[in-house]
Amino acid sequence: MASPILKFPFLSHTTSLSKPLAFYPLSLTPKPRKTSRPIHVKQQQQGSIKCHAVTDLTSGNTVPSSIEDQSKGEDNDDHLVLVGPSSEEERRGEREVADYDWTEEWYPLYLTKDVPDDAPLGLTVFDKQVVLYKDGQGELRCFEDRCPHRLAKLSEGQLIDGRLECLYHGWQFEGEGNCVKIPQLPANAKIPQSACVKTYEVRESQGVVWVWMSLKSQPNINKLPWFENFARPGFKDSSAVHELPYDHSILLENLMDPAHIPISHDRTDLSAKRENAQPLRFEVTERTDRGFAGWWGGGDAQTLPNFLRFEAPCVLSNNREFIDGKGVKQYFSGLFLCRPTGQGKSMLIVRFGGTAMPQIANWIPEWFFHQRGCTVFEQDMGFLSSQNEVLMKEKVPTKKLYLNLRSSDTWVAEYRKWMDKTGHGMPYHFGHNTISLPELPAVVEHAPAGLVAGVSASFPAKGGTGTMHAPNLGNRYFRHVIHCKGCSGALKAFNTWKKALSAISLALTALAILVSGRQWKAALLVSTSLCLAGVYACSTLIQMSTTNFIRTHRRF
Structure with missing residues (x-):
């Protein structure tokens, strides 16, 4: 990317x-706690063979040295080109720890314009599955993606009169998470008070839907991002x-x-x-x-x-x-x-x-x-x-795996060092000097099986058209098109035009065979050729929306 x-x-x-552009109220941030506890990291045995390389000096460029040099007693010049410690605490092997809880943050869920109007949307933040939908008044609602009845995914349900219905047994929930209908409940029985779903606070800001992931603390509006430009x-x-x-x-x-x-x-x-x-x-x-x-x-x-x-x-x-x-x-x-x-x-x-x-941007879709x-x-x-x-396999911090150059990787090193300070408050992290591996196994989503599931999955809100219903993040269609109303609409239009032009070209070809006049035959064949050119163009555009880029030098 x-x-x-x-x-x-x-x-x-x-x-x-x-001058710098100020986007966030950084002054609200608490000061970090500094500890004298050294960082304990699993050490890898380094081989005794050292490799040496020299930079290509033909371009005349030299490596800038905007970061202060490390210790002068080293027996090589690696410290002149590699990113070094960014603080005295790091130089001494001390860890700087900040107060951090990943749930007490706003996470971007979706573009407001692409949220479906008529179907729930299943999304995930770390290992927490949520469902986003619009109620009867068009207001955005977000629940835990789990029916309290038998744990079915609510995102596989449907919207009925602004209520979210679980398609397993038909339980319906209103915007505050309360269950308002259970078809199997006797007429004189009351809905159990525990028949409710957990709700998450969502806010729309500058065209983006954000979710506050904490169920214990009130949303901190000061943390909601705002972008001045x-x-x-x-x-x-x-x-x-x-x-x-x-x-x-x-x-x-x-x-x-x-x-x-x-x-x-x-x-x-x-x-x-x-x-x-x-x-x-x-x-x-x-x-x-x-x-x-x-x-x-x-x-x-x-x-x-x-x-x-x-x-x-x-x-x-x-x-x-x-x-x-x-x-x-x-x-x-x-x-x-x-x-x-x-x-x-x-x-x-x-x-x-x-x-x-530029004006040309207004003419390009x-x-x-x-x-x-x-x-x-x-x-x-x-x-x-x-x-x-490799990161999951090696199970060591990035400092043991990366060679971060001052002249290309400064931001990468800064980011991993930031994770050293805050990673203890995340489900897992890979920092510059520290790591914490995932405690829970990765969730594997399986493709729908059977005719009914296949048809259900073919709806745009569920992630597919026709037989393209098996989620695959390696495919362009599932990575982007199903999440974009504009691109999915364009793809449908291309498919419609392709079918229409194909039918018209067949009809014109048949007419060209039946008519006797040479001029009519020529006109019909030219029209057929134009229609076939349109079919080819539509096929090319469909392929553009569903086929990945492949480097031409790769062999198969």
Whole structure:
């Protein structure tokens, strides 16, 4: 997946930021507790063989040294190019611990525009399964995705008069979670008070539905993210949801890694070219319990034009400002709202926009940009999925596995070090110096079986069309199209046009055979050819929405 800088598809000129953009009230964050307890990590036996390499100096670029050098007594120069300790506590092997509870956070559930109007939506936050739906008044409701009767998934149910019905036995629940109907209950019996579901607080903000995961504490509105650029006059954005087959921490690493763009996404758009790969310069300006922020840019740049901010639990933004030819300040933002959806799975809401966009953007359908975004994810998918497997297999902190360069991986190291401070409050984590492995086994979702289940799963809200009902996060259709009303609508239109044009071409061919006039035959055959060209175009567009990108150099 491309990092923030790639995601401005229309930005072809150099821009710069004049000052940091403040998005969150970081001053509300409590101070960390510092302990003198050393970090105990399972040590790997290192081999006695050392490998040495020298950098390619032909480009004339040198590695910037924005982070202070480590100890001078080392017998090699690795400390000059690798990310070192970012604090005296880390240098001494002490652990800095922050108060953190993963449930007392707002998590991005879905884009408001893509929430189904007529069906419940099953979603997950870490290992907690929830169901989101709109009641009879159009108000968003969120329950635990479990019927109190016999634990059936409510997200497999249906909406009747604004109430959520479990399709196993027909129990119905209203917006506050109370059961209001049990078909099997005698007429003179009362519904048990315990026949209710757990409810979660949800809020809609700037086009995104957020959920507060704690059932014990009241929602903290101060933690609800607000993005200044998206509220500016004239700001327009393109937003999409993607479900991905790797951990949210690996996704965030990838999104905050601009160094991979020229290589992994070479020629994906006009800004990504492998010959432009170069050392980068990073300047960390903030470190708190809630995250970190700073500037970054090319190693030879006079100023650092990009401002990146990571905010707990999983919000990443990259921003740029510039003065246009008329002397007006313009703003561009790449916003990445990540949600952990279980071990080895994540969901991302990605949003790109600005206050000044080229006119051509108004003429290109949004589904086209969404499919290009899918291509970018697929270019990185093999790397990130294998990285996820290695982390789970090795069971050691990333410090033992990564070689983080100062000139490319500063944000990655900062993120993993932030997890060292807060990971104790998460279900599991892989930090820079610490880890905590999942205590619960990964949940495996099985595909529907049988004719009825297949037909049920074919409805758009359930994740499929026709026979495409087996969820597969490796497939573009299930990663994005089923979550996007625009792309699913476009896919249906392409299928409809393909069938219609195919029928018309057959009819025209039959007429061409029957008519006797040469001019009529020619006209009908030309019309048939145009219809077949339309069928081919529709087939190509359908393939674009359902087929993954595959690198041409790979062999099968």
